[in-house]
Amino acid sequence: MKLRCFSCKRTYPYDTYRWRCECGGVFELEGTPGFAKDDIETSDFSLWRYRAMLPVKYEEGLISLGEGFTPLVETQVYGTKIHCKLEFLAPTGSFKDRGTAVLVNVLRGLGVKRVVEDSSGNAGASLAAYAARGRIEAEIYVPAHASPTKLDQIAVYGAKLVKVEGPRERAAQAVQEAAARGAYYASHYYNPFTLEGLKSIAYEICEQLGWRAPDNLVLPVGHGTLLLGAYRGFKDLLAPGLTERLPRLFAVQARPCAPLYEAYQRELADAFAIEKCHTIAEGISITQPVRGRQVLAAVRETGGAVLAVSDEETLRARDELAQRGLYVEPTSAVAIAALLRLRGLIGLEEITIVPLTGSGLKSSAKGG
Ligand SMILES: [Zn+2]
The missing domain is CATH 3.40.50.1100 (Rossmann fold)
Structure with missing residues (x-):
């Protein structure tokens, strides 16, 4: 499996810490296993019944909160x-938990210990919960004026809230600066x-x-x-x-x-x-x-x-x-x-x- 830029088609290794292409384009994951009905883990009633089709290499004890298989x-x-x-x-x-669960398992396989993300809503709460479950340190960059109830859920899971003054875009900019300093940017919209x-x-x-x-x-x-x-x-x-x-x-x-x-x-x-x-x-x-x-x-x-x-x-x-x-x-x-x-x-x-x-x-x- 490798990452390919949607814009310029350049490829990057699966375990890169880059969150987008040098050209600014977004990544897509290439070489995924595809779907095989016979490989469904039929005794598992979570999204992990499809684990053979998911890009998770780490097999020893999945990080899971029982996500998926919703009615x-x-x-x-x-x-x-x-x-x-x-x-x-x-x-x-x-729904964000579907993406976060897979991402966090990939990250543990890559040895990532600390992630940063910008979201004051569902994505931030989801990442905070799965980071807690997987013992990964999470820093969530939020606009200083974000609604306190949403921020509470993120904080109670134990993620560090970094409040950024100014419009929503400032939080995105601050998180990208943190990523440039070496943190893994676990973006819910950039990350493939x-x-x-x-x-x-x-x-x-x-x-x-x-x-x-x-x-x-x-x-x-x-x-x-x-x-x-x-x-x-x-x-x-x-x-x-x-x-x-x-x-x-x-x-x-x-x-x-x-x-x-x-x-x-x-x-x-x-x-x-x-x-x-x-x-x-x-x-x-x-x-x-x-x-x-x-x-x-x-x-x-x-x-x-x-x-x-x-x-x-x-x-x-x-x-x-x-x-x-x-x-x-x-x-x-x-x-x-x-x-x-x-x-x-x-x-x-x-x-x-x-x-x-x-x-x-x-x-x-x-x-x-
Ligand atoms: Zn590119």
């Missing part, structure tokens, strides 16, 4: 039948091992559906890591003929902060940076997605679309879902809100999966 629950919202994938049941309350862990959601969905791909996947998108992980996972299943097609990928953004939507509307190949705007969907409030080009290509290849919904639509959708017994944070509800716009595009008999990415308990009832 599919059927419901109907805005007249559309959906299967909700309950990702908020993950150990730290969000995180994407490999997120592939497991596609494996699970197909297995839970009796080895078929769904027709549609509708999900919230900021940097687009879950979409790209799922896309790679569905590709793995298509290669040996276990499924017949890729599902259509519908990427949903929050209208106040929607660079991918803007690019999609203008038929551009990549997203351009936009001005920061406030949205209650804070988990996808990303002004410049670093893998935008990959997200747009995946959406177009599968015949999907990029949509954007207002905060009002999001809160209404959050409440609609809660009235069906499912309580998610506003970021997750953008995908539900988009179902209203997808009526007519999604057939009555189609199988549509909506990953419910984060727990409602992480947000206030008013949103945010």
Whole structure:
């Protein structure tokens, strides 16, 4: 296995500490094992039942909190039948645990003792928890003005919080400076091992559906890591003929902060940076997605679309879902809100999966 730059195609060894290419491009992992149904560890009911397909070399006692294998629950919202994938049941309350679990196991195999990351939300909490489990020191760079409730979860796991004054981008800059001084940058959006862990959601969905791909996947998108992980996972299943097609990928953004939507509307190949705007969907409030080009290509290849919904639509959708017994944070509800716009595009008999990415308990009832 090796890392390849998505932009200039230059390769780097698997165990490099570099977090992106010299040209600034993002890495993808190449030479992954692929999917083999016979290699499933059928007695394991976590994402590690797919361990033979994951890029983890370290075999002696996995670092795990029992992540993965989340239930599919059927419901109907805005007249559309959906299967909700309950990702908020993950150990730290969000889908991020799939990527972090795989990343942390890779890092232990590489002998990494200390990691840095910039996130004041679900990714930071996830890394803090798995670093604690794996006895790796974690420093999480956060904007000084980030919401104290989110920071509490990170701090209680024992990660060191480094508060950075100024806008969100300053925290990203500070963490990159720390990485330049030798720390491993365990970025949830740059790191390719995180994407490999997120592939497991596609494996699970197909297995839970009796080895078929769904027709549609509708999900919230900021940097687009879950979409790209799922896309790679569905590709793995298509290669040996276990499924017949890729599902259509519908990427949903929050209208106040929607660079991918803007690019999609203008038929551009990549997203351009936009001005920061406030949205209650804070988990996808990303002004410049670093893998935008990959997200747009995946959406177009599968015949999907990029949509954007207002905060009002999001809160209404959050409440609609809660009235069906499912309580998610506003970021997750953008995908539900988009179902209203997808009526007519999604057939009555189609199988549509909506990953419910984060727990409602992480947000206030008013949103945010
Ligand atoms: Zn490059």
